[in-house]
Amino acid sequence: xxxxxxxxxxxxxxxxxxxxxxxxxxxxxxxxxxxxxxxxxxxxxxxxxxxxxxxxxxxxxxxxxxxxxxxxxxxxxxxxxxxxxxxxxxxxxxxxxxxxxxxxxxxxxxxxxxxxxxxxxxxxxxxxxxxxxxxxxxxxxxxxxxxxxxxxxxxxxxxxxxxxxxxxxxxxxxxxxxxxxxxxxxxxxxxxxxxxxxxxxxxxxxxxxxxxxxxxxxxx
Numbered sequence: 001x002x003x004x005x006x007x008x009x010x011x012x013x014x015x016x017x018x019x020x021x022x023x024x025x026x027x028x029x030x031x032x033x034x035x036x037x038x039x040x041x042x043x044x045x046x047x048x049x050x051x052x053x054x055x056x057x058x059x060x061x062x063x064x065x066x067x068x069x070x071x072x073x074x075x076x077x078x079x080x081x082x083x084x085x086x087x088x089x090x091x092x093x094x095x096x097x098x099x100x101x102x103x104x105x106x107x108x109x110x111x112x113x114x115x116x117x118x119x120x121x122x123x124x125x126x127x128x129x130x131x132x133x134x135x136x137x138x139x140x141x142x143x144x145x146x147x148x149x150x151x152x153x154x155x156x157x158x159x160x161x162x163x164x165x166x167x168x169x170x171x172x173x174x175x176x177x178x179x180x181x182x183x184x185x186x187x188x189x190x191x192x193x194x195x196x197x198x199x200x201x202x203x204x205x206x207x208x209x210x211x212x213x214x215x216x217x218x219x220x
Contacts, residue, residue: 006060007102009052009123011113050113052105052123071128078186079179085121089188092128101127101198108202131193132201 001007039045042056071092081087110123183189
């Protein structure tokens with residue numbers, strides 16, 4: 001946001017999944033997982049804060065490292081990044097649009113946190129692109145969540161046993177299914193998305209009720 005400030009979306013206390021166990025660290029959190037004995041003089045103790053919050057860069061990183069999430073990458077570059085949550089095929093909007101969405105959601109919220117449908121990566125991607133998934137049966141915009149489901153589908157997919165029997169063949173086919181699943185679930189390729197202004201999104205509570213977003217699409 002400038003001046004060393006970051007607006008982000010978090011469940012709080014590092015509980016990305018909400019189990020209170022080590023599973024909560026399986027996906028990366030954007031808030032400290034433990035209360036601090038010496039709270040940040042700028043932010044205070046945000047270890048239990050949830051929703052859309054504003055933090056200084058140091059509190060946001062919480063002793064982690066800063067990485068650049070890339071937009072409008074090529075399909076080849078996208079697949080070369082084997083781990084999800086690092087890039088997308090979707091194009092980012094101009095900075096002024098991105099900042100407007102983030103500031104508006106800081107004041108009005110981003111719905112209920114959900115690890116697969118509405119997490120911190122979903123928040124960032126919506127702010128950058130304005131794209132929203134409107135179906136109720138699919139995952140959200142998160143590349144991390146999509147890559148986990150893609151990996152699961154590659155392992156349990158029934159066509160594997162019919163296409164090949166050798167270990168090498170299984171590996172190749174599994175990698176192919178993983179890559180295809182990641183491509184088709186990326187926000188830049190999906191067809192179950194709409195571009196919706198942040199004011200209409202908040203007014204219709206579209207994040208908590210995907211059917212509202214679908215009705216918006218029909219009306220438009």
